[in-house]
Each structure stands twice: as structure tokens, then as C-alpha cells.
Amino acid sequence: MYVLLVASAFNSLTQRVHAELRDRGHRVAVELAVPGTAWPEAVHRHRPDLVLAPMLRTALPEDVWTAYTCLVVHPGPVGDRGPASLDHAVQDGEDRWGVTVLQAVAELDAGDVWATVGCPVPPVAKSDLYRGEIADAALEAVHLAVERFASGTYVPRPQTEGRTRPALRQEQRRIDWEADGTDRVLRLLRAADSRPGVRDRLLGGDWYLIGGHREDGLRGRPGELLATRAGALCRATADGAVWIPELRAVRPPGGPAAPRLPATLALGERLPRLPERPAPPEAGPYRPVWSDIGYREEGRAGFLSFSFPGGAMGTTHCRRLLEAYRAACARPTSVLVLGGGRDFFSNGIHLGVIEAAADPAAESWDNINAMDDLVEAVLTTTDRLVVSALGGNAAAGGVMLALAADEVWCRSGVVLNPHYRLMGLYGSEYWTYTLPRRVGAAVADRLTAEALPLGAAAAHRLGLVDRTVPCAPGDFGAETERLATRLADLPATGSRIAAKKAARDRDEARRPLAAHREAELARMRRTFLDPDAPYHALRRAFVRKERASAVTGPAEQDAAPGPAAC
Structure with missing residues (x-):
């Protein structure tokens, strides 16, 4: 039909x-x-x-x-x-x-x-x-x-x-910090994520609070700011505390919508001196103690989980994840799993942080280089097998991060957007190496030119994905653990690791990774530095929820990858 x-x-x-x-x-x-x-x-x-x-x-x-x-x-x-x-x-x-x-x-x-x-x-x-x-x-x-x-x-x-039932008004979403316990605060925050957010008054400004996670250890006067962690704020409730990862400034009358930003970045100089509370070892994105990055092991398999709001990875996110990746690679494992969470894997660079920067071109450049550094680390890991486990969607550089691994596993409901065109970008993250390596040059050209979403089944048929996992969203982590521990115990895994190193050496002799990166970044740099490049208008329209005259088709603006909500 x-x-x-x-x-x-x-x-x-x-x-x-x-x-x-x-x-x-x-x-x-x-x-x-x-x-x-x-x-x-x-x-x-x-x-x-x-x-x-x-x-x-x-x-x-x-x-x-x-x-x-x-x-x-x-x-x-x-x-x-x-x-x-x-x-x-x-x-x-x-x-x-x-x-x-x-x-x-x-x-x-x-x-x-x-x-x-x-x-x-x-x-x-x-x-x-x-x-x-x-x-x-x-x-x-x-x-x-x-x-x-x-x-x-x-x-x-x-x-x-x-x-x-009518739309919920902000009065119905309002948090009473003096009276509301953690369970109610979390329900209010979760129900407003990621639009419209919960409107609140904080440090002399009006903000939308976006996202919420339970904190069981810290306590304080209700409404008090207690600590920071990886850009998030910890705020006391009537009986506990919550972590709030993002804020969005309330739109001024007649002004454009503000971007969603990591909470500490959004507050800037308003933020008083607060203790930074690093996540304990048992923390993780989908574990009782919250952190946006977590690591654990099961036998000879390591699991590096991460979950950033909207799948957007700013310069700081990339650098922190790279640091965690290098630490994971120092562990005695034969298989390392990246991801494994239930929501977004990654959507690439953080368009909101870029838009809010004093110099968006410079921040774009820093962000793409930080993404490239992370992808390069995955590509050059030759002493173990790396698996990308996508329980949620991925787009643009997030797809290319996944493709840097030896195997890509996707939950059956995942949607992939392996292209950059709808944001007016050529793209980097070594896609000119990883995408043709997976699907061939002709299919790689078609995917990046058509700029259409792919379901997990279609991605599997093309060879973009190695395994689809039919399970409920909440079961993907356990299924990933089962598959990864089995892979780590297979006798053939050792020989696969040896063959992987030989293949990487052959590819490096044929065309060094540095050559791919240099060619990709040369085109990206020209775009970033050109104030008339469509990227700038498309980014601004996407982040601020406006229409951009640079968009050539009705679907392109809304299909563009980035820190999208639902």
C-alpha cells in the first residue's frame, strides 16, 4: 500500500x-x-x-x-x-x-x-x-x-x-520543595521530561528543570543545592534529594527559546561554590546510585555504560567518556561492551552547548575533535573485542561511534540515522573509514545521501549491525550481559583478537586513520568557519525550535540528528 x-x-x-x-x-x-x-x-x-x-x-x-x-x-x-x-x-x-x-x-x-x-x-x-x-x-x-x-x-x-484530560499546566507540575518527598519530585520531573520541563525559580532566575534521578545519601534543607556531579545539580527534597542533569532558561518575552544545557553550565556564574561529588564505583546510568557513566565487570567481560540527556555528547562528555574508556581498557578483560542502556546510545555532538557558546564555531571544532578522539581510541583498541550495544536510537556521529567497535548489537526497536546531511555537515568520527568498511562504498554513499532512518532489521540486512536483540527495553542490559560473557568465554575469541590486530595493521598501511581524520576535519572546519554555511541556521533552528530558511525540504529540519526529545 x-x-x-x-x-x-x-x-x-x-x-x-x-x-x-x-x-x-x-x-x-x-x-x-x-x-x-x-x-x-x-x-x-x-x-x-x-x-x-x-x-x-x-x-x-x-x-x-x-x-x-x-x-x-x-x-x-x-x-x-x-x-x-x-x-x-x-x-x-x-x-x-x-x-x-x-x-x-x-x-x-x-x-x-x-x-x-x-x-x-x-x-x-x-x-x-x-x-x-x-x-x-x-x-x-x-x-x-x-x-x-x-x-x-x-x-x-x-x-x-x-x-x-487537558494538557498539564505548570501549576500542576510545580514542585513544592518544602513539602514534596523524593518520589513525588521524581514523578513531576519525569512527567515533564524533556518537554516542557518543570518551571522553577532558582538562584534568582526562572528555569525549566529537565530530568531527575534519585540520590539516597545526601541530605539538606528542602530546596537547598547540595552538590554537583558531572554537570548535574543535587537538590534536597523534603525527605531526600534528587540529581537534576539539565536546565533550560525560560524564554524571555519575544525572545527565542533557550537551549537545554547541563545544569552547571546553564547556571554559570550564578552557581555558588558546591562540592563536586564524583560517582562511587557502583554508580551508573541505570543503577541505584546514579551517574551518567558507569563501569562494571562480569567474568572476562567489561561493561562501560553511558547515558547522556538526549544522546547529545558535548566536548566535556566526550573527554570524560574517553577517560573512562581508557581506564576500562586497563582492566584484564577480553570483551568490552560500550553502552547497553535502554535509551539513546548517542546522537553525536551537542548542538545545544554549541549554540550557547560564546563562539559556536570554536565549540563545534572542539566538540568534533573530542568525538574523534573517542572514536579513534575505540578503533585502535587491538587487545580485546569491543562491542557497541544499542538499546536505544543513534544518529550521525553516534552511529559512527558505534561502528568503531568490532560488533554492533541493537535492540530490535532501535532506529539508526547514519548520516549528517540534514544538519548541513559532511561529518567526521572516521565515518569515511568505518561506514564503507561495513556496507561498501556504494551503500555508504546512498545512506549518507538519502538521509533516511533505518530500523534495526534493515541495518542488520545491510551489515551495519551484527546482531538484533528482540527484547523489552528494560531487558536489554541483561541480554547484553549474557551475550557478552558468553562471547568472552568462547575459545575462538583469542584468535579473533589476534586477527583484529593484523587487520588494523593492514588497514593502517593502506590508508592511515590520520588521513581519514584530516580529510574529514578539513571539510568540517570550512563549514564551521563559514557564517553563511547552512549548518549554523539549521543548528539554531533545531535547538531553538524554529524553522530555518536553509532547510530545503519539509522533513529535513525535524529529522536532523541532535539532542532531540521524544
Whole structure:
């Protein structure tokens, strides 16, 4: 069938629907429902067999849903209606939720039901949940609904009752630091992640607090700032404390939206002198004691986990991860796993930090070199096997970081964007070496030119990925551990390590890694230093949620890789 996706943004769910429907043989196109554009007329020009709306912030006009069957993906169970269904679920502490595919009618979310799938709600941020359990349920429901529509015989069932809940206002999200305990504070922070954030007054300024993690050891007067860790702030609650990784300044009247930034960077000189509390050895992104980087071992396998907000890796993130990688390489392991978490693996350089810098060109240059240093360290590791374990999506330089490893394992629901073009960049991270090495020069050229998302199954068929792991988002870490420890114990692993070193030596003699880096960075530097290069307008538009005149197609701005939310 010819399926037209109508979406407010080419976000993670829309990309996954696009990729998986194509994998199943459907012809798929995308139209962005952007205010001020003639997108309803464009729908009629497509003349699709089916219109599918994976993520839509506006109502479909009557002349569209009366002319075509239009199915809307709603992130809530049957009968739960409104624009903030998932926000309510997380803030209210629901332990199960669901996704419903329903037919568009005049009343929002009130149409006939084509499919509904339930899912658990683990204690994670809304955006993580959206890309994980909600996305899995959505794709199951979408495939079921599309199959039912294609059959021509299925009769959708009407909704007999429902409740429409309005969007959560900031008054309903407000944290009362004097009275609210840690559990409630975490629910409020998680329900607002990563949009809109929880508005708060802090150190004389108005901010949106983004993200939250439990701190069990530190205590203080409720609302007091207690410590910092890797750019995050620890703030006391009524009965404990939480770590807040990011802040976004409230938009001034008539001004542009501010970028999301590491909390300490956002506060700058406002921040009083606080103790830096390094993470203890048992800390990690998905462990009881929180840190954005963690390391542990199981037998002869080492696991270097990391999780940065939105998958964005600034200069400091890259340098800290490189330091942790070198420490991990000093351990007596035969297999080292990178990643393994449930959310984003990496989306490459941190566009928000770059945009906020006094000299964005200079920060762009520092950031890409820090990414290159990290990728080079992975590529030149010849005394053990390195595995990239992607439980969540990756884009641009994040994909190339993954490809630097000997093996790439992906959860079956992962979406990859192995290209840079939509941000107006040539790219670096040694992609001119790793991508053709994986898929061949012709396919590498096609992937970077088409700039389309790939599902895990398609990436596996192309050779971009070595293994797909069909499991729930929360089970990926355990599955990775099982596979990695088994790999470390295989008798053939030692000979693979020896062969790896010989292959690296041959490749280095053919064309040194330094030559790839020099050629890539020469083009990147020209772009960074050219104030008229599209990259600057595209970056600014992406970070500040504006439209950029430099964008050549309606999908490109929203598909661009970077520190995206859900």
C-alpha cells in the first residue's frame, strides 16, 4: 500500500513507523503538519491509500479525514483522550498504560478503534518511556491496524466511553520543595521530561528543570543545592534529594527559546561554590546510585555504560567518556561492551552547548575533535573485542561511534540515522573509514545521501549491525550481559583478537586513520568557519525550535540528528 505519514515532526516514533512500514514492503511518504504551510493540500496531492498520523499536535481537517481513512496513534489506552495522556500517566504513577490507533473524526481521540496494545510503565522519564515501551506498543498496534485496513474486511469498534484530560499546566507540575518527598519530585520531573520541563525559580532566575534521578545519601534543607556531579545539580527534597542533569532558561518575552544545557553550565556564574561529588564505583546510568557513566565487570567481560540527556555528547562528555574508556581498557578483560542502556546510545555532538557558546564555531571544532578522539581510541583498541550495544536510537556521529567497535548489537526497536546531511555537515568520527568498511562504498554513499532512518532489521540486512536483540527495553542490559560473557568465554575469541590486530595493521598501511581524520576535519572546519554555511541556521533552528530558511525540504529540519526529545 501507499501510506502517507502526517506528523508534526519527524520524531523518533515517526521515524520508526517510517522504517518498519518500508521494511514490510509498503510505499511510505511523509508530510509535516507545520503551521503556516499548505500541508492539507499536499495530502490530497499524494492520494494515498491510507493516512497515518504517528505524532500529531494539530487536528486533521475534515476535508482530509472524510476523503481518506486517517488513523491516529494516541499514546494512551482506549478512552483516555487529550494531548497530555502520557504526561498524566507518568505523573500519576500508573504502572500500566497503552497505545491506541483510532480513526480521525471531528472530536479529538474519539474515533473508532482499529487497534490497541497495552504496555508496562517503568519508573523512567517520559521521553525514555516514549521511545521504549510506548514505541514498542505503538508499532505493534500500527502493524495490526495497517493489516486490518489492508484486509478490507475489518470493522473498527466504536468507543463507548472516554475522558478527555487537558494538557498539564505548570501549576500542576510545580514542585513544592518544602513539602514534596523524593518520589513525588521524581514523578513531576519525569512527567515533564524533556518537554516542557518543570518551571522553577532558582538562584534568582526562572528555569525549566529537565530530568531527575534519585540520590539516597545526601541530605539538606528542602530546596537547598547540595552538590554537583558531572554537570548535574543535587537538590534536597523534603525527605531526600534528587540529581537534576539539565536546565533550560525560560524564554524571555519575544525572545527565542533557550537551549537545554547541563545544569552547571546553564547556571554559570550564578552557581555558588558546591562540592563536586564524583560517582562511587557502583554508580551508573541505570543503577541505584546514579551517574551518567558507569563501569562494571562480569567474568572476562567489561561493561562501560553511558547515558547522556538526549544522546547529545558535548566536548566535556566526550573527554570524560574517553577517560573512562581508557581506564576500562586497563582492566584484564577480553570483551568490552560500550553502552547497553535502554535509551539513546548517542546522537553525536551537542548542538545545544554549541549554540550557547560564546563562539559556536570554536565549540563545534572542539566538540568534533573530542568525538574523534573517542572514536579513534575505540578503533585502535587491538587487545580485546569491543562491542557497541544499542538499546536505544543513534544518529550521525553516534552511529559512527558505534561502528568503531568490532560488533554492533541493537535492540530490535532501535532506529539508526547514519548520516549528517540534514544538519548541513559532511561529518567526521572516521565515518569515511568505518561506514564503507561495513556496507561498501556504494551503500555508504546512498545512506549518507538519502538521509533516511533505518530500523534495526534493515541495518542488520545491510551489515551495519551484527546482531538484533528482540527484547523489552528494560531487558536489554541483561541480554547484553549474557551475550557478552558468553562471547568472552568462547575459545575462538583469542584468535579473533589476534586477527583484529593484523587487520588494523593492514588497514593502517593502506590508508592511515590520520588521513581519514584530516580529510574529514578539513571539510568540517570550512563549514564551521563559514557564517553563511547552512549548518549554523539549521543548528539554531533545531535547538531553538524554529524553522530555518536553509532547510530545503519539509522533513529535513525535524529529522536532523541532535539532542532531540521524544
